[in-house]
Amino acid sequence: MNTMVGFDQLIAKSLNKTIREQLGSKTIKKIEDRVFEKFGISFGQAIEEFEKLDIVLREFFGKGADGIERNIFESVFITKSQKSKNNWYTIKDPQITSTILQAFGDPEKKKILELLSDESKIIADIIKKCDLPQTSGYRKINSLIDEGLLVSAEQVVKENKKINKYISVINNVKINIEKSNVVVELQLNEQQQKDSSVVQVIQQL
Amino acid sequence: MNKPEIVPDKLTNPLNPIIIIAILVAGSAIFAIMQFLPEEDGGMLAFSLSIIFSGGVAVTAFVVSKQNETGILRKAYLFLGFGFIAYVIAELLYYSFELFLNIEPYPSVADIFFFALYPLTLGHLLLNIRFFHSGYTKLQKIWVPAIPVFAIVVYVAMSLGVPDAEINFDFYYGLIFVSGAAVTLSFTIVGASIFKQGTLGAVWLLLALGLMFNAAGDIWYYHLEIFGEYFDAHPVTIVWYVANMFIIYALIKHLKTI
Numbered sequence: 446m447n448t449m450v451g452f453d454q455l456i457a458k459s460l461n462k463t464i465r466e467q468l469g470s471k472t473i474k475k476i477e478d479r480v481f482e483k484f485g486i487s488f489g490q491a492i493e494e495f496e497k498l499d500i501v502l503r504e505f506f507g508k509g510a511d512g513i514e515r516n517i518f519e520s521v522f523i524t525k526s527q528k529s530k531n532n533w534y535t536i537k538d539p540q541i542t543s544t545i546l547q548a549f550g551d552p553e554k555k556k557i558l559e560l561l562s563d564e565s566k567i568i569a570d571i572i573k574k575c576d577l578p579q580t581s582g583y584r585k586i587n588s589l590i591d592e593g594l595l596v597s598a599e600q601v602v603k604e605n606k607k608i609n610k611y612i613s614v615i616n617n618v619k620i621n622i623e624k625s626n627v628v629v630e631l632q633l634n635e636q637q638q639k640d641s642s643v644v645q646v647i648q649q650l
Numbered sequence: 651m652n653k654p655e656i657v658p659d660k661l662t663n664p665l666n667p668i669i670i671i672a673i674l675v676a677g678s679a680i681f682a683i684m685q686f687l688p689e690e691d692g693g694m695l696a697f698s699l700s701i702i703f704s705g706g707v708a709v710t711a712f713v714v715s716k717q718n719e720t721g722i723l724r725k726a727y728l729f730l731g732f733g734f735i736a737y738v739i740a741e742l743l744y745y746s747f748e749l750f751l752n753i754e755p756y757p758s759v760a761d762i763f764f765f766a767l768y769p770l771t772l773g774h775l776l777l778n779i780r781f782f783h784s785g786y787t788k789l790q791k792i793w794v795p796a797i798p799v800f801a802i803v804v805y806v807a808m809s810l811g812v813p814d815a816e817i818n819f820d821f822y823y824g825l826i827f828v829s830g831a832a833v834t835l836s837f838t839i840v841g842a843s844i845f846k847q848g849t850l851g852a853v854w855l856l857l858a859l860g861l862m863f864n865a866a867g868d869i870w871y872y873h874l875e876i877f878g879e880y881f882d883a884h885p886v887t888i889v890w891y892v893a894n895m896f897i898i899y900a901l902i903k904h905l906k907t908i
Contacts, residue, residue: 467781469721475908482657504661505908507848509782516781650784 451614452633452641455593456521457492459538460643463520464492468513476501495642515650518643532616532633542629544592545618553577553585558594558613562634565598565612586611598636612636663849663907665856669899677892684883690749696882697745703894704741708734710901717905726777727901733770740764756875757823768830771861775837782844790843794836801832801869808873824872831865838862849907856900863893 465473477488479501484491491498502510523535536542548554556575560566566574572582589595590611598612617632638644680699684692711731718724740763747755786794805828809821838861842854867889874880 465720467721469718469723471717471719472721472723472908479661503848505848505850506782507845507851508784509844509848509850511784512782512844515784 451593451596452637453493453495453593453643454596455544455614456538456541456643457489457593459521459540460517461489461492462540463517463538464513467516476505479504493642495646499646511650514646518647518650532635532638533630534633536629536631542627545594545615545629545631546620546627548589548592548594549618549620551585553581554589557585557589558615561595561611561613562616565610567601567603567608567610571611596637661849663852663903665852673892673895673899676895677888680891681883681885681888684887687883689882692883693745693749696887697741697749699891700741700745700887701738703891703898704734704737707894707897707901708732708738710898710905714901714904722777722781726774729770729773729777733767733774736763736766736770740766756880761823761827765827765830768827768834771834772837775834775841778841779837779844783840786840790840794840797836797839798829798832801828801835801865805869805873808869809876812877818876820872820876824876827872828869831868835862835865850904853900853904853907856896856903860893860896860900863889863896867893 468476473488476498480486480488480491480498483501484494484497486494486497488498491501499510499514502513506513519537521536521538521541523537536545548558553575556577557571560571560574568583568586571577571586572579575582577585586595594614595611596614597609599610600607601610602608612634614633614637615631616634619630621628621630633641633644680695684695687695708731711727711734715724715727715731718727740760743758743760743763744755747753747758747760802825805825809815809824810817835858838854838858842851842858845851845854867886870886870889871880874884874886880886
């Protein structure tokens, strides 16, 4: 089962970029070395398993880690939006906004995300229900998994083989245009809310 | 066969007690030497040491800033560096007036540069606090303003608590500096409280100690100037040197920590 949670994967690149800009390369190198020393993972992996990065940040900065995390999360999304109580998050980062808009702008990807918003399915069923050509269907699904918009929810046994069932990370999405800026609000599914290490850390801040 | 290195479960960054003792011993030694030197030589020694120590802080702060090419630490330590550059300029002016130009250095234009240390150090502190701090607790909202109030009360009591004391220009002039020093100290303690559980805690403890000694030195100095009792070999000069040595130690530790 994939240990990397979809939402964490979706925002990892942006978090990585922001934390490097805010702390500087020398500081990041020290943190990278300690993350590898303690957990045997890279800095990029630590961003996706955020509770591990949180431990190392606290080793160096103590309670100052709260401030670092608050700053990097607030560069990506509005963490204190009222709607975050119901798993809604307003995305500020243009890279993530672009990923989501491109996914919903692609008719085939949009069909896949809509189909998988409430229940998980195996790839063969997704391709069949969305009426997709085999090759491009697999390509689109893999693309959505790489972007962090689809995540493996469970495994089933079919013909003596373990097969993953995939579900969309997003339950709902709202796209608004505010003063010529495109603002994306997304609602995570319940499982993502529980599994995402980034969400768990935000809720403790 | 060599023993494999064990990865520490938790990072530590202890203070070296030998260095702390060395700083205090160095301060005591300088004080002792100054008592035996003729006034002129004592003045030159005080001048040289002031430049060396405050210049040392400025250079080390700039090195810390440069090491962090981008980000908050670069900006914050740049402020601290410029604060101590202002202090160096102030010392150059002060001793030039006193030793070479035979002009009374207090009060003078040097004081503008002495005072500049406070807002620039505050800039360093507030940049760090704004980035790393997650909000003031109820207790902090009480003691952060209480410290400057306490410092001012102590200064007023010390200045007016002697026979024939009067409220004159020196009293008010000193009050400006005492306020600046005490506000800076307050925010240094906030900074130290943010980082205390991490390896940067030791760095900030040293910084807090250094700035605390600096503030104490400033309060004492301006109290002395009210009564015209300051001279180069006065113990207050050593307080400033020890303060600067603690800050240099803090900055070197910072370079090694992160």
